[in-house]
Each structure stands twice: as structure tokens, then as C-alpha cells.
Amino acid sequence: MEQIKDFENWLTRLGYAESTIKGYVRLLTNFFNYLNQRKASQKEIENFIKDLHQTKLSRQSIQGHLNVINRYSAFLELTTKEKLTVGKIIVEREIKTERTIFTQEEIQQLFSSIDGHGPSDLMDKAVLSLYYGCGLRSKEGIHLEPKEIxxxxxxxxxxxxxxxxxxxxxxxxxxxxxxxxxxxxSRAVINPNSKYLLVGKQKDKSTGSYLNQRLKNLQKKAGISKKASLHSLRHSIxxxxxxxxxELEYIGDFLGHKRLDSTQIYTHILEEWKNIENG
Structure with missing residues (x-):
């Protein structure tokens, strides 16, 4: 196709890497195949992106198609004084619902599985309270200092x-x-000199893998076989x-989300739960 070949030559003159050019050409070819000789109007571009959302393409791949269309528009403007009217098109965020969620009963089982009062038991309770009770991200809990409480x-x-x-x-x-x-x-016994709240015996602070292993041990004691992590506690709360x-807005503030659509994933998770419960 002549237009695509001209675009490819233009990218070559600009010094783009060969692999980048091949990727751009492939994505632009997808767009031209969709058009099937129709004019590349703003409506056609919007419909093309909508169609991509219906496929299993990742958000990054869809955004890549849109970026190439914008780049092709810049090429047209420089070489033919014409350009495509792309407008403001927002690529939707991916909704990932394959998240492990503990039920409220399972959360109670995790706490109940801690049946002692030693330093290790108290640390397990603190980990559950931070990551479930406060909804912290893994690194937020790891870097938390006592003075910040x-x-x-x-x-x-x-x-x-x-x-x-x-x-x-x-x-x-x-x-x-x-x-x-x-x-x-507990902390005073395990590692009193650390500046961090969650400590390890050998290190100044805990690690994600160490805390995830503690959670895994609690799951085993509680008889919960789900494949989970610290982030599962955050998703659960x-x-x-x-x-x-x-309200979603308040949940987003609690979790520290910048965008409301980051919080909206939980409405999809909740809907899936209802579908499962209803058979």
C-alpha cells in the first residue's frame, strides 16, 4: 500500500530503529485493513479503537495503535498539508478481575489461626491489620516507620x-x-534498632517475600488454599x-487511588461474586 510505504520511508529518514518501524507499519496496516478503503474520518478512528476494545488486546497494544495513527497524521500534515482528525480518544483501562479476594469469614479465620501471644504471633496480627485493616500496598507497609503512626x-x-x-x-x-x-x-524483641515498623531478625526491615510467606503460613493454619499475597488483603478490604x-470515592481515598476508575474494578469483582452466588 503506497501510503504505508511512504510512511515507512519517512520514519527511516527520521532515524527510527528498524524494529520500531516494523511495529508502526504493522499497526498502521491493521488500521488500513479495518478502513477497507473508507476515508479515515474521526468517526472511523473512534470506531476502530472501540472495536479493538472488544478484542483481547491489552491496553498497551490499543494505545500503540492510537499512537501510530497520531504519528501517521503528523506525517500527512508535514508531507501533504493534510492531517487526520483524531480528536481526544481515551483508551480504557484494563479491568483485571483475576484477583484473589478473601471472604470476611476467611479474614476472621486468618486472625483466629494466630493462637499465641509471642513476638511472632503479634507480628502476624500486625501484618494482617496493616494490609487488611488499613488497605496498604506492599511497599507502603514495608517502609512504614513507627513515628508515622x-x-x-x-x-x-x-x-x-x-x-x-x-x-x-x-x-x-x-x-x-x-x-x-x-x-x-514484639518489635522490641525482634529488632529494636530498626527505624521501620515491620522488621526482620537479620534485616533492618521486612521484605515482600518474607511477609507473603508469613501470610501463606497463616493460610495453611486456617485451611485456606487460595493463591494469595499481601495485595489480596488490600483487595479484600x-x-x-x-x-x-x-461510596467508591471514599474507598478510593482510603486506598490512595488517584483515579476513580482504579477503584471501579471492585464493582466488577463484586458483580462476579454475585453471579457465582446466584449459580
Whole structure:
């Protein structure tokens, strides 16, 4: 196709890598095949992107098609003084529902499986309370420092990191009790010199793999065979709050989501649960 060949030559002159050019040509060819000689109007472009959303293509792949169309439009404008009217097209976020969620009964079973009061038991309770009771991300809990927990106000200050903003997370009475007992009677025994709340015997702070293994051990004691991780506890509290009627906006604030559509995944999860329960 002549238009695609001209576009390919233009990219070559601009110094694009051969692999990049091949990828651009492949995606643009998909668009031209969709058009089937129809004019590339804004409506056609919008319908093309909508059709891609109906396939199993990833969000990145769909965005790649849109980027190539924009690049092709720039090529047309420079070489023929024409351009495509693309408009503002938003590529939808992928809805990933293959998330492990603990039921509220299973959460109770996890807590009940901790039947002792030693340093290790108190740490397990603290881990469950932080990641389920406060909905923290894995790294947020790992990097949490004791000074960032205000027991008087019942708040945890979560530091900002590369992709996430800082926020304050409220603590329930149970969460405060679990964290206070761990801090006073467990952390002081395991590694009192660490600046972090969750510590390891050999390291200044815990690691994700170490804490995930502790969760796995609790699951085994509780008889829960789901393949889960710390993030499953975060997903679980979000889903349970939605079940209890909390507004999505407030759940998003609690979790530290920048965008509401990040929180909306839990409506899909909840809908799947209802479908399963209804047979």
C-alpha cells in the first residue's frame, strides 16, 4: 500500500530503529485493513479503537495503535498539508478481575489461626491489620516507620513514593491494639534498632517475600488454599467496604487511588461474586 510505504520511508529518514518501524507499519496496516478503503474520518478512528476494545488486546497494544495513527497524521500534515482528525480518544483501562479476594469469614479465620501471644504471633496480627485493616500496598507497609503512626488521632501517615501520593489512613480500635502490642512487645524483641515498623531478625526491615510467606503460613493454619499475597488483603478490604455500602470515592481515598476508575474494578469483582452466588 503506497501510503504505508511512504510512511515507512519517512520514519527511516527520521532515524527510527528498524524494529520500531516494523511495529508502526504493522499497526498502521491493521488500521488500513479495518478502513477497507473508507476515508479515515474521526468517526472511523473512534470506531476502530472501540472495536479493538472488544478484542483481547491489552491496553498497551490499543494505545500503540492510537499512537501510530497520531504519528501517521503528523506525517500527512508535514508531507501533504493534510492531517487526520483524531480528536481526544481515551483508551480504557484494563479491568483485571483475576484477583484473589478473601471472604470476611476467611479474614476472621486468618486472625483466629494466630493462637499465641509471642513476638511472632503479634507480628502476624500486625501484618494482617496493616494490609487488611488499613488497605496498604506492599511497599507502603514495608517502609512504614513507627513515628508515622499516631495512636492519639488514630491515623497512619503513608509516605509518598514514586507513583503514589501521600495520605492519612484511619485505624480502627482493633488495628490500633494490634499495632501497639506488636510495637511494644514484639518489635522490641525482634529488632529494636530498626527505624521501620515491620522488621526482620537479620534485616533492618521486612521484605515482600518474607511477609507473603508469613501470610501463606497463616493460610495453611486456617485451611485456606487460595493463591494469595499481601495485595489480596488490600483487595479484600476494598471489596468488603463496597459490600457494606461505602461510596467508591471514599474507598478510593482510603486506598490512595488517584483515579476513580482504579477503584471501579471492585464493582466488577463484586458483580462476579454475585453471579457465582446466584449459580
Amino acid at each position: 499516631d495512636f492519639n488521632k488514630g491515623l497512619i501517615y503513608v509516605k509518598p513514593c514514586k507513583n503514589y501520593q501521600s495520605r492519612y489512613v484511619p485505624m480502627s480500635v482493633k488495628v490500633m491494639r494490634d499495632l501497639k502490642e506488636y510495637q511494644d512487645f 476494598a471489596t468488603h467496604l463496597l459490600q457494606q455500602g461505602m
